[in-house]
Amino acid sequence: MNSSAAYLRLCDALMENSPALLATDQLLRDTLTLSSGNPGKLIRARLVLAAADAHGLEEGPAERLACAVEYFHIASLLLDDLPCMDDAWTRRGRPCAHKLYGESSAILGALAFINRAYALTGFVFASHPAEIRLQATACLDACLGPAGLVGGQAADLSFAQSDRSAREVAMIAARKTGSLFWLAVYFPALLGAPSQKELHALKALCVYWGLAYQAADDLQDALLNAFESGKTAGRDRALTRPNLAHAIGVPATQARIARLMEQSRRVVERLGATSQRWGYLGGFHREFVEPMVCAVAA
Amino acid sequence: MNSSAAYLRLCDALMENSPALLATDQLLRDTLTLSSGNPGKLIRARLVLAAADAHGLEEGPAERLACAVEYFHIASLLLDDLPCMDDAWTRRGRPCAHKLYGESSAILGALAFINRAYALTGFVFASHPAEIRLQATACLDACLGPAGLVGGQAADLSFAQSDRSAREVAMIAARKTGSLFWLAVYFPALLGAPSQKELHALKALCVYWGLAYQAADDLQDALLNAFESGKTAGRDRALTRPNLAHAIGVPATQARIARLMEQSRRVVERLGATSQRWGYLGGFHREFVEPMVCAVAA
Numbered sequence: 001m002n003s004s005a006a007y008l009r010l011c012d013a014l015m016e017n018s019p020a021l022l023a024t025d026q027l028l029r030d031t032l033t034l035s036s037g038n039p040g041k042l043i044r045a046r047l048v049l050a051a052a053d054a055h056g057l058e059e060g061p062a063e064r065l066a067c068a069v070e071y072f073h074i075a076s077l078l079l080d081d082l083p084c085m086d087d088a089w090t091r092r093g094r095p096c097a098h099k100l101y102g103e104s105s106a107i108l109g110a111l112a113f114i115n116r117a118y119a120l121t122g123f124v125f126a127s128h129p130a131e132i133r134l135q136a137t138a139c140l141d142a143c144l145g146p147a148g149l150v151g152g153q154a155a156d157l158s159f160a161q162s163d164r165s166a167r168e169v170a171m172i173a174a175r176k177t178g179s180l181f182w183l184a185v186y187f188p189a190l191l192g193a194p195s196q197k198e199l200h201a202l203k204a205l206c207v208y209w210g211l212a213y214q215a216a217d218d219l220q221d222a223l224l225n226a227f228e229s230g231k232t233a234g235r236d237r238a239l240t241r242p243n244l245a246h247a248i249g250v251p252a253t254q255a256r257i258a259r260l261m262e263q264s265r266r267v268v269e270r271l272g273a274t275s276q277r278w279g280y281l282g283g284f285h286r287e288f289v290e291p292m293v294c295a296v297a298a
Numbered sequence: 299m300n301s302s303a304a305y306l307r308l309c310d311a312l313m314e315n316s317p318a319l320l321a322t323d324q325l326l327r328d329t330l331t332l333s334s335g336n337p338g339k340l341i342r343a344r345l346v347l348a349a350a351d352a353h354g355l356e357e358g359p360a361e362r363l364a365c366a367v368e369y370f371h372i373a374s375l376l377l378d379d380l381p382c383m384d385d386a387w388t389r390r391g392r393p394c395a396h397k398l399y400g401e402s403s404a405i406l407g408a409l410a411f412i413n414r415a416y417a418l419t420g421f422v423f424a425s426h427p428a429e430i431r432l433q434a435t436a437c438l439d440a441c442l443g444p445a446g447l448v449g450g451q452a453a454d455l456s457f458a459q460s461d462r463s464a465r466e467v468a469m470i471a472a473r474k475t476g477s478l479f480w481l482a483v484y485f486p487a488l489l490g491a492p493s494q495k496e497l498h499a500l501k502a503l504c505v506y507w508g509l510a511y512q513a514a515d516d517l518q519d520a521l522l523n524a525f526e527s528g529k530t531a532g533r534d535r536a537l538t539r540p541n542l543a544h545a546i547g548v549p550a551t552q553a554r555i556a557r558l559m560e561q562s563r564r565v566v567e568r569l570g571a572t573s574q575r576w577g578y579l580g581g582f583h584r585e586f587v588e589p590m591v592c593a594v595a596a
Contacts, residue, residue, distance in 0.1 A: 145414060
C-alpha cells in the first residue's frame with residue numbers, strides 16, 4: 001500500500017473508532033471531533049499500521065491498533081497544551097482544544113481517548129497468546145506511567161529546578177518522545193513474537209528514533225516561528241523547558257541528530273538481515289524519519 | 299475475613315501497587331503518595347475484593363483488581379477537584395492534591411493511576427478465557443468513556459445549560475456514580491462467568507446502588523457542612539451542579555433513597571437464591587450500603 005493510501009485509510013479509521021461517536025455532551029463531542037479530525041503526519045499510527053500489516057493482522061484490527069497508539073498521542077497533546085502544562089495556544093495550525101472548548105473538555109477529551117485506546121488494544125490482543133498479551137500490558141504500563149510519558153512530562157515541568165544538563169534533557173526526551181516511539185515500534189512488533197535478539201534491536205531503534213525526533217523538535221522550537229511549525233514556537237526558552245539546542249548549541253544538536261540517524265539506519269539494516277518481516281522499518285526510515293528529521297537539522 | 303482486616307489489607311495493597319513507587323519527580327510522587335495513602339471508606343475496593351475472593355481469585359490478583367478499581371476512582375477524584383471542574387479545596391479532610399502540588403501534578407497523577415489500573419487489570423485477566431476478557435474490556439470501555447464516567451462529568455459541568463430536571467440529574471448520577479458501581483460490582487462479577495439472568499440482576503443492582511449512593515451524596519452536599527462531610531460542601535448549588543435534593547426537595551429525595559434501598563435488597567436476595575457465591579453482595583448491602591446511605595437519608 002502506498003503512503004497516501006495508508007494516510008487516508010488512517011484518517012477514516014481515526015473518525016470511525018473515535019469516542020466522539022458516543023459523546024452526547026456538545027463540548028466534549030466537539031473536542032473529540034476536532035482532535036481526531038485534524039491529524040498531523042500520523043508518523044506513529046503509520047508505523048503501527050505497517051507493523052500490524054507485516055505481522056499478519058487483518059485490516060480492521062490493524063487499523064484499530066494504529067488508532068489506539070494515535071489516541072494515546074492525541075491525549076498527550078491535549079494535556080501538554082493546557083495552561084498548567086505548556087500553555088500553548090495553537091496546535092497543528094488551529095487554536096488548541098482548551099482555547100475553543102475549555103480546559104475541562106480538553107481533560108475529559110484526553111481521558112476519553114486514553115480509555116478508547118486501551119479498549120481497542122484489549123480487543124485487538126484478545127485472541128493472542130497470554131505471553132504476548134502480558135508483554136503488551138507491561139509495555140503500555142512502562143511507556144505511559146511514571147517511568148514513561150507521565151514521568152517525562154512531570155520532569156519536563158520541573159526542568160527549571162534541575163541542573164538543566166544535556167543528560168537531563170536526554171532523559172526527559174527518552175521518556176516523553178521516546179515512550180511514544182516504543183508504542184509505535186516495540187508495542188506492535190510484539191505481534192510478530194520477536195526473538196530476544198530482535199527485541200534488543202527494536203529497543204535500540206526506539207531510543208535512536210525517539211532521541212532524533214525530539215532533538216529535531218527542539219531545533220524547530222529554537223529556530224522556527226509559529227507560522228512555520230504550526231504550533232506555538234519558542235516556548236521552550238520562554239518556559240525554561242528542556243531543549244537540546246539550548247543545552248549544547250545548534251551545531252552540536254545537528255551533529256547529534258546525524259549520528260542518531262546513522263545509528264538507527266544500521267539497526268534497521270541489521271533487523272532487515274534477520275527476517276524480511278522487518279522490511280517495513282527500513283522503508284519507514286528512508287521515507288519518513290530521515291526526510292523529516294533532516295529537513296530541520298540540515 | 300472481617301471488615302477491618304479487609305480494610306487494612308487494602309490499605310497496604312494500595313501502597314504496594316501504587317505508581318508512586320516508580321515516580322522520580324518529587325511533585326508527582328507526593329501527589330501519588332497522598333492520593334493512595336489517604337483512602338476513604340474503600341467501598342468499591344472492598345466490593346471488588348469480596349467478589350474476587352468469592353469467585354476464586356488468589357490473594358495477590360484479588361488485591362490487584364481491587365486496587366485497579368480504586369485507582370480509577372482516585373483518578374476521577376483528582377480530576378473532579380480541579381479548578382476547571384468542581385474547584386474543590388479539600389478532599390477527605392485534607393487540602394486537595396492540586397492545592398498542595400499544583401494542577402499539572404494532579405492531572406499527571408490521575409493519568410498515572412489510570413494507566414496503573416489498566417495494567418493491573420490486564421495482568422489479572424491475562425489467564426482468563428478470551429470471552430471473559432472481551433466482556434471485561436467492553437465493561438471498562440462503557441464505564442469509563444463518553445457513555446460512562448467521562449460523559450457524566452461532562453454533562454455535570456454543562457448542567458447549568460440543561461433543563462435541570464430530575465431526569466437529567468438521574469442520567470448524570472447514573473453515568474458518574476453509577477459507572478464506578480458497575481466497575482465495583484459488575485466488572486469483578488465477570489470472573490464468576492455469570493448466567494444471562496445473573497448478569498441482568500447484577501446490572502439492576504448497579505443502577506439501584508449507584509443512584510442511592512449519589513442521592514445520599516446530594517443530600518449530604520445540600521445539608522451538611524464541610525467539617526462533617528470531609529470535602530468541600532454546598533458546591534452543587536454554588537456551581538449549579540446537578541443535585542437531586544435541589545431538583546425534587548429533601549423529603550422526596552429521602553423517599554427515593556428508601557425505595558432504591560428496598561429494590562436493591564430484593565435483587566440481592568434474588569441473586570443469593572440462585573447461588574451461594576453471590577452471598578457477599580447481601581453481606582455488603584447490610585454492612586455498608588444501608589448504614590451509609592441511611593445515615594444521611596434518615
